[in-house]
Amino acid sequence: MENDVCCDVLIIGSGIAGLSAAIEAKRTAERVLVIEKLPAPGGNSLISDGGIGVVGSDLQAKHGIRDSVDLLVADMQKAGEHKNDGDLVRMVAEHSNQAYEWTKKLGVGYLDRVDFFGGHSVPRCLTPTNRSGRDIVRVLHGHAGKIGVDMMFNMEVTDIVFEDDRALKVIAHQKGKSLTYTIKQSLVIASGGFGSDKEMIEKYDTRFAKLDSTNLPSAKGDMLRIMDKLGAQLIDMEEIQCGPWASPDENGFGIGPLFADYIALPYGILIDPEKGTRFVNERADRKIVTEAMLGMPYALAVADRAMVDDCGWDLSKLLNKGIVRTFDDVDAIAETYKMDKETLRETIDVYNKRFNDKKDDAYKKDLEGLSPLETPPFYVMKTVPKVHHTMGGIKIDTHARVIKEDGHHFKNIRAAGECAGGVHGGSRLGSMAIMDCLVMGRIAGGTL
Template sequence: MKTERNTCDVVVLGAGIAGLAAACRATDEGLSVVLVEKSDAVGGSSAMSGGFFAFSGTDEQCEKGVEDSAELFLADMLAVGQNANDESLLRAYLDEQAEVYAWLKSRGVVFRALELSSGQSVPRSHLSDIKDVLTMLADQFVAAGGLLLVDSRATRLVQDAERVTGVHIESPSGPQTLTATSGVVVATGGFSRSAELLKIFAPEQLAAIPYGGRANTGDGLTMAWMLGAGLADMSYVSATYGSHPDTTEAFHELLTAYYLGAIIVNSDGRRFVDESQSYKTLGMACLAQPNGLGFEVFDSVVRAKSHPGVPLNDIGMLEDLGHVFRADTLTDLAELAGIDAAALEQTVERYNTAVRGLGDDEFQRNGLCNGVGELLPIVAPPFYAYPAKALMTSTYCGLTIRPDGRVLRVDGSAIDGLYAIGEVTGGFHGAAYMTGTSLGKGAVFGSIVAKTLRNARE
């Protein structure tokens, strides 16, 4: 396969998991592909994620005795999304997931842990070494004859008689126009780094800790929007709860001890939410608290559930960073963490009473995660507190698409030659997010759009 520098079958914008999957699968289909990345390296927000892919019916689930199904997976996604999801997109994911799971493993991806997390009624978060996955896919794409352009920013889509035929880019060698004879795939991620777009769609989220790829400023979304593309899920933008106030871009620091049995209190020592909900929902609730801060409070029983090396659940690693307070009594813990001590003791006692079945939980919590798992009293010293804020990792909303990846106008008609996948799209998640469905969605719809482009060329 030969790719001319300025003319090819397909141009893919963005080299996160969605763009890399699309580029690799398109080359598998015999298409010539140019992959354009705004940053100086591949990865984007995908490289800053925890590395979880959500799949059902896998070997890892079978080995652990986990009973899952596409029907249960669908029910969970609709529930966490509060039925605001586009069910046709969810069904497209479910129809393709088994093939994509097998394809990733054939490419050398290893899933080293299986976890239960946000929005799931059974464990289906498959942990990968995501940076290695991204590098491996990029290397394989180039080895297969694909052209990767880094430090190259797409600035405007090119149309000919309402068909998208290419894209203008700014590259180290100057302005270029890339012509795509089959189509342009927008995989540029969200807009967690765009204060301007957050001000338009979710101004309250500006109070969250900024995160996500530095290049995630909404370029792809705005370019397609200029052509009349529709938008979905813009009102559901929410940061993720669980990151220390001193979190940096160096690594993905996020603790979900509340899914292991912790409660969340504010600095006044009061709970303010059902902790078993999606961490996106928890993020919205946390932003409304004093200083946007919530403390994950737990005891030695929960501490013993720490999973070394597993993002979201590695309490020991956070202790080593000095980010976790520890004390033998709740009073001493409160004083260390800056929480109202008397109120914290009352809150824990009220919670423990409800867990023992002697009263009602004030927020109707009935499980550890998504209603699953038996609640635990907080009674066994030492006690711990992890101060955490909401982290604006991703926006999970954007362009409206068909299940085959074609971008739709506001009136529901397709924009010929334009496709979108990954975080830049809306409609899939709805009101909230299940762990692993972002990376999973990127890989799955990357595969789907590659097949769509192959069929269109035929």
Template sequence: MTKLKRTAALLLCFAMIFMSFAGCGAKPAADTQGTITEGIFKPGKYEGEGKGYGGKIKVEVEVDANKILSVKVLEHKESAGVSDGAFEKLPTAFVEQQSVAVDTVAGCTFSSKGIIEAVKNALEKTGVDMKQLEKKAEVADTEKKEVEKTAEVVIIGGGGAGLAAAESAYENGAKSVILLEKAATLGGNTIRAGGAYNAVNPEKQKAQGIEDSIEKHIQQTYEGGHKVGNMELIKVLCNNAYDGVTWLEGLGLQWQDKIGSVVGSMWQRSNQTVAPLGTGYIETLSKAATAKGCEILLDTKANELIIENGRVVGVKAEGPDSILTVKAEKGVIMATGGYAANPEMVRQYLSDGVYTKDNLPADVVSTNAPGIVGDGIKMGEAIGAQLIDMQHIQLLPMPSDRFGPSINVEHSFFINKEGKRFVKEDGARDEICLATFEQKDGQYFMINDSKIIPENRKTLSGEDLNNLIEKGLVVEANSLDELAEKIGVPADALKKTTETFNSYVASKSDADFGRKVWGEKIDKAPFYATLRFPALHHTMGGLKINTKTEVLDKNDQPIPGLYAAGEVTGGIHGANRLGGNAIADIIVFGRIAGATVMGK
């Protein structure tokens, strides 16, 4: 056989082999690296749905025969700001990794899972073998470049305190500010908060018949913290809280008309934003600071403070593709939050506070963003900063997904699983939580009626009530008998408790527990119940500061160049923080830090 004939025969043989596979209908599969080979999708655009925190997430996925070409989010009800990181990062990740095994975005877990579910739902319609898409893509290690930056002011932490400090620094003459945030989005714990801001607001309170004073706010903050807090810091907080309200309003933040009393606030002085949760604070402050030139570096974790000649002059940090040295000409402001998402660190310091290693359940959940693990406290301690009140923590009487129709107490009462009240609803948070631990299953129900439900069915914290009911977080019923049946409590007990409570509302006197904050009777159907239980929420301890927000060393002397604001600090709230005081804290002391670093 000639060479030419042998070659032709071989080509014919290969062709017949290929056709035999095609005739059997074999589909190409993923190789050992998880790379998708040709012909696994039916090309086109497909829609899919998943369930996020706020409800349905709808996406459109476009594919050709062998690749995911694009992912677009068509519809969602997630809270603006809270879930932005998931919507910004995940659509690109599916395309880059050609896989549905993408990582959720820290701080946006519910939204991330909803998007992933929706994309899977869409891809299933393409005829693909989903197992080929469930292999996690291998990301090649790339050497990170070293980068140096310089600004007058460097801020660590992109929550409310850090952003308030950035805006304040500019207002006090700063020409350049760099803010480092280790999460994929701004907001920290502030954006997840209920949004209440305690401040004596004379005009609005007078219109509602509420008597209040700064002196009363000071006294309740001190006594509510079991007389542990630093009175000088408490006075700074309370005396400057209302100025923070007007400052934010001047930057564009919108406030609701009514003043309320959130759980644990101990009085009706809680100013509430129009925007849901804490999104209004972050949106307002970030917009103002970036408009002035603030450089914000996301996904950038600060690891170490730089000391030269006894002064803090910068930060060593790590970003997605770089190792950074960020120098600060005037100073560094620490605003990294507390450590309530770090259960090991919480338990490390427990001793003689309200909660101890004996009375704090090991499985208690946290309301905090996952990155709030004490980074700033550790960095400060490493250079000799003094820590204060580390044994004091606070539980919120409900997880952040169980605020329910209202976070205020004036139009609510609480019952245990026997259908009976067990605590004064306007008490301090530690009082409510400790009493809850004594109830069956360590749980209780908040009871409301339809008088507090607005026409748009939005809760006080801005969430969609219908979605909360659909998710089973809130129970709705047309009668107390029906409500009792749905939540599994004795109907006679619930009706008797409601009748007694309503009589106390009428007389504004609570013969059982001494409640003092009153709203309206609970008597108009539909009725609502929200199951609640305590969750780790706030850590009162942290870096010791003075009234100028200068961080102090172990001899109570300021550490040159280092300032701190927000939950990373200690000494303000004592052994228990009043509900609504945290946002006042971050705004008041964030502003002071921005002014102090600029020498004002």
């Protein structure tokens, strides 16, 4: 080895989970080091929308939204098909407001709005001022630097040396150079998910092997492979989430989700272009909507002017790029996407009539607080599922300690964020991933 560096706490990954852990660790540890394989901090956290699901926030109170920890726990477990670890879910839900307040105190600003995402019972999502995870990463990274957390970039961890269930050293590579880091106290793994790891996606869910991903190309499962080899339990690896609101007309996450995820799915409808009909409860969680879309070339996400105006998001970029198109009437939509005009008209009529008839929606969608689709122009976007989040990963307990195959935990290794499994079970709710990173990241960085 060309070099050997000593630190008290070593953190692998500089996303929101890793940075939260680093800040907490620095309260008690002298030398805290974050190792990041990319040239800059943030990972997927940086390119995310930064939306956080919070129970009992000042903004929920201001907007008159009644909520409770129990309700969020129930929503997360329902979406997760009760595969979630109930203690972890409660830990995240109970500490969500505290974590939000922590980010505010450090300097993150939030928009004065509370958004609804499929699968939640009430609006909970708070959005940073620039609608980007960059807002949170920038503040956490800046603060970590200020309090003396060291960070190494372009440095990839390739192995961990263990003895007696304790991580002793981490081996990393930078530009072909091998370095060894000796860990005096603890190791935190915050290496993110594997949403761009084609090999792993194919291994765990062949249905998604050919789908595009919303993740950075660097979102690979290398650290999971290393931890698996060293005897950590990996759980729920087959639980891979697709975002059913991405545009096939752009690569990766793009800008389409601002319309499809924030407006059309919560307030409008989805149409199967081959039949001209609805096919799912558009407000259901992502897993249900994705599964209903598999096999279609794409679905059409439709909203009207009133919905777009009410939501108040600026769609000019999406309209200029042709990701979202507007139509003066339903026939024009049918013509453009080659659907039978009468069928499409009837689909929308039947949907709108439910608001007067107060009859059950065919897909059991709760229409409370929604309105008919009737105010032109109509806004339409082609939407397809893209691999978005990997719920599975390293098994942890509520102290974020990594659990081994034999059920005991390693002595000084914790994990948090998307690399850890258990919080979200079979499907994670929108805006709960970053909250998971904040809460479990802070716990992982706490005293070991």
